[in-house]
Amino acid sequence: MHGVGLAGQVRAGQERAVARAITVVERGGLEAEALLASLRGSDSAAWRVGLTGAPGVGKSSLTQALGLALREEGVGVAVLAVDPSSPFSGGALLGDRVRMPELLRRGAFVRSMATRGALGGLSAAAGDALDILDAAGFPWVLVETVGVGQDEVDVASTVDTVVVVTVAGLGDDIQAAKAGILEIADIFVVNKADRPGAEAQVAALEGMLELQPAGEWRPPVIRTSARTGEGIAELRQAVGLHRVFLEADGRRAARRHRQVAERILRLVAALASERVRRDFQAMLEAAVAAVTQGRQDVHGAARRLFASLQGVGAAREA
Secondary structure: HHHHHHHHHHOOOOOOHHHHHHHHHHOOOOHHHHHHHHHOOOOOHHHHEEEEOOOOOOHHHHHHHHHHHHHHHHOOOEHHHHHOOOOOOOOOOHHHHHHHHHHOOOOOOOEEEEOOOOOOHHHHHHHHHHHHHHHOOEEEEEEEEOOOOOHHHHHHOOOOOEEEEEEEOOOOOHHHHHHHHHHHHHHHEEEEOOOHHHHHHHHHHHHHHHHOOOOOOOEEEOOOOOOOOOOHHHHHHHHHHHHHHHHHHHHHHHHHHHHHHHHHHHHHHHHHHHHHHHHHHHHHHHHHHHOOOOOOOOOHHHHHHHHHHHHHHHHHHH
């Protein structure tokens, strides 16, 4: 199908076309770029909520519970569940219907997306998929990340509201927050609140927040249980309050501006890396040899290679 025809169907909100379009941007390449170009100019009306955290904290169940709460309000909901990639097929390990069957039955759009992806990596492919869901007219888009390392930070940089999910009893949760997750959270959730130690987890998070410099928005810490429904209404309210906060005084526009700048820079870096590997392999191998033989450090080698590329580019332009 031609990109323009598919784009029209996406704008019309046809879910099968939306699914095909996400597959196109997962593959990447010129077809994906043409599709995204034909969708440009779509209003960024969707509110994007990212749910992230360590494996085992119940992100899928919580995402489904929040999605069901939104569906009860009669609004359209799409879910992008970013999965580990299969080492055999490259596709997502967990299927849409396995993850959130009740949300699917209530008419939400649910799509799993593998962490392989297009040029620029996971964040670029996920950002492109979010643009498609936005163009399709979904007013709410929930993004569940795989919850490991840099992936969750990158995907969180593509959403409006970041919900960091923890549970009591996982000793690395607070350490992970200290390592960088704390800085990206707009809302903290202590899920599986019926577990022993949930109150201590809430207290630990609130104590960490007390040590942070005071800002205009203080992330709330909410106890939830996706199984019983405890705290889901409070989470929905917190997301709404954060939306009101961001929509005031141009804060959302400023956040989107930073996010777009980061996406462009990541794509420029990916394009440069791709070109080096494709067109300047001999220079790269010479730089690697200089480092491995102790004749140069990696930073010096990188700067020398960059200078060589600039020289080649200038010569070609002349």
